[in-house]
Amino acid sequence: MRRLGLLVGLLITVTACGGAPQAQETTPRPTWAMAIHGGAGTIPRDIDPEVRDAYVAGMTKALHIGADKLAAGSTAVDAVEAVIVELEDNPLFNAGRGAVFTSDGRHELDAAIMDGRTRACGAVTGVTTVRHPILLARTLMERFPPVFMAGAGAEAIAAEAGLEQVPNTFFDTPKRRQQLDEFLKRRAATKGGGTVGAVAMDSAGNLAAATSTGGLTGKLPGRIGDSPVIGAGTFADNASCAVSGTGTGEQYIRHTVASSIAALVREGGMPLEAAAHHVIDDVLDPGDGGVIAVGHDGSVAMVFSTTGMYRGAADSSGRFEVKIWE
Amino acid sequence: MRRLGLLVGLLITVTACGGAPQAQETTPRPTWAMAIHGGAGTIPRDIDPEVRDAYVAGMTKALHIGADKLAAGSTAVDAVEAVIVELEDNPLFNAGRGAVFTSDGRHELDAAIMDGRTRACGAVTGVTTVRHPILLARTLMERFPPVFMAGAGAEAIAAEAGLEQVPNTFFDTPKRRQQLDEFLKRRAATKGGGTVGAVAMDSAGNLAAATSTGGLTGKLPGRIGDSPVIGAGTFADNASCAVSGTGTGEQYIRHTVASSIAALVREGGMPLEAAAHHVIDDVLDPGDGGVIAVGHDGSVAMVFSTTGMYRGAADSSGRFEVKIWE
Numbered sequence: 001m002r003r004l005g006l007l008v009g010l011l012i013t014v015t016a017c018g019g020a021p022q023a024q025e026t027t028p029r030p031t032w033a034m035a036i037h038g039g040a041g042t043i044p045r046d047i048d049p050e051v052r053d054a055y056v057a058g059m060t061k062a063l064h065i066g067a068d069k070l071a072a073g074s075t076a077v078d079a080v081e082a083v084i085v086e087l088e089d090n091p092l093f094n095a096g097r098g099a100v101f102t103s104d105g106r107h108e109l110d111a112a113i114m115d116g117r118t119r120a121c122g123a124v125t126g127v128t129t130v131r132h133p134i135l136l137a138r139t140l141m142e143r144f145p146p147v148f149m150a151g152a153g154a155e156a157i158a159a160e161a162g163l164e165q166v167p168n169t170f171f172d173t174p175k176r177r178q179q180l181d182e183f184l185k186r187r188a189a190t191k192g193g194g195t196v197g198a199v200a201m202d203s204a205g206n207l208a209a210a211t212s213t214g215g216l217t218g219k220l221p222g223r224i225g226d227s228p229v230i231g232a233g234t235f236a237d238n239a240s241c242a243v244s245g246t247g248t249g250e251q252y253i254r255h256t257v258a259s260s261i262a263a264l265v266r267e268g269g270m271p272l273e274a275a276a277h278h279v280i281d282d283v284l285d286p287g288d289g290g291v292i293a294v295g296h297d298g299s300v301a302m303v304f305s306t307t308g309m310y311r312g313a314a315d316s317s318g319r320f321e322v323k324i325w326e
Numbered sequence: 327m328r329r330l331g332l333l334v335g336l337l338i339t340v341t342a343c344g345g346a347p348q349a350q351e352t353t354p355r356p357t358w359a360m361a362i363h364g365g366a367g368t369i370p371r372d373i374d375p376e377v378r379d380a381y382v383a384g385m386t387k388a389l390h391i392g393a394d395k396l397a398a399g400s401t402a403v404d405a406v407e408a409v410i411v412e413l414e415d416n417p418l419f420n421a422g423r424g425a426v427f428t429s430d431g432r433h434e435l436d437a438a439i440m441d442g443r444t445r446a447c448g449a450v451t452g453v454t455t456v457r458h459p460i461l462l463a464r465t466l467m468e469r470f471p472p473v474f475m476a477g478a479g480a481e482a483i484a485a486e487a488g489l490e491q492v493p494n495t496f497f498d499t500p501k502r503r504q505q506l507d508e509f510l511k512r513r514a515a516t517k518g519g520g521t522v523g524a525v526a527m528d529s530a531g532n533l534a535a536a537t538s539t540g541g542l543t544g545k546l547p548g549r550i551g552d553s554p555v556i557g558a559g560t561f562a563d564n565a566s567c568a569v570s571g572t573g574t575g576e577q578y579i580r581h582t583v584a585s586s587i588a589a590l591v592r593e594g595g596m597p598l599e600a601a602a603h604h605v606i607d608d609v610l611d612p613g614d615g616g617v618i619a620v621g622h623d624g625s626v627a628m629v630f631s632t633t634g635m636y637r638g639a640a641d642s643s644g645r646f647e648v649k650i651w652e
Contacts, residue, residue, distance in 0.1 A: 220482075230555070254556060
């Protein structure tokens, strides 16, 4: 950390506060930008091509929804919410329908959303009957306070707000059932996979981040991961960046991953990409996961230490890409 | 934030990374140090002298317990845990016995503990039957993962670990019942008051932080405050500082108060006291609350924007003080 401090000192002299990497200074700053993820993990390169194409199609559809909204002048908060709603409905991903099972064969969903303009935020954990947990997080953000609610208390607010409620079995999918069966045979925790997230800068320059997940296959009921913990799996602050993480939640919590990246940008003057690499590569352990981030200058970072991360990025310059490996 | 970045840049040139304020360079670095709090809020200066003396006696007893442990070579983690156990048992404070009531007349307790040496942490929320929530947080920290658990799932671990369980009415006190009655008449949220916290540097130079609370009088069941959110109300990292906060939890969550102070010290090279003042005075709103913090050099900061904060500090140089106002 001392070494990092010195490095940061040097970077300050080179790039000035909050500066973009010098290489980007000649590129026009995008008027809007977005990145999304569908989870990081051990994604074999010889994955069934049909499955691969389904993931790519799912990510592409979600990214189009967000990018179209931003291009039409939507706020960053509305754009990231729309992406997450789409991915929560896609059974391929571990959020909403398609969420993993807890050790007792149910689903407990976590989600968070944050507005970088005001740092307003909303987060929920242990949600079992709300079709779109991200909409409940948004409801808390708008109603502040409280901003962070668990279980039945959170669901009471969903009912009051008129959000769609479903039986817990609505979230069931055969693939996740099979993963639970395998987990129960091995009694070993599996790494997270399929958490979904989105970050955006809108045309007013405001940032937002959102994350939604079912957590870990076979997790203990009541376990809270990093996704709903502001500063761990989700964070947004106009002065620095918006971040959504996916990986070993406990590691993201203890290293306050999302807010640490923001602090390196804001306090340390580090370029966004370097800050994300520092936290993923040097602070976390290899294989812990990844992050997507968008900076206050519209720069995008997508960094992971797993074999792959379902991810996509788009901006006003015409960039539109969806990737798994590389 | 830009202005702060420039200020931080200047500080780096003057004090070097993570440096203590220059005025302290002549003072010998203490071999151990501790600070504790019993909540920040509107504490009238004309408080009944008997009540004042009871608070001072409670803080003094808890501080002695922690200081004696540190002087005897205990770890920072053991010292902060022992302080919190004592304060959870003291019905004057809003943690354990004496915790405030939720809107439905029960108690839901939150707690967290963090080891700055490893950044291992444990946190619980919505605990209703565990006499010492801090011991359950410690259990999670030792058993990692999971590190953050809610409600019945957390209590199942308490039962398995053999922690003392009590009926929820064990936490009742007449004063808190009266505060709930007043809340229900007014239907207005009250500010937090009486949350307890402790931070320490032990003789091996390791830091730790711990916080425990009943939250807000009349809080919605399921509401999670900042105390159990690592980086918001509780944080410890040997490279910077250990922090415990008390105040308007939602504000502490969105501004990631504890980890922001640590980031200003670690990435920004700001002295601990200045970092705490920046976050409490410039980032939070007036009256939001306070923090206690101990730096990696054994320096102590106790900063608040309320009329008072029950607090105390002790170190190996013989310092031992308990204060409410000033």
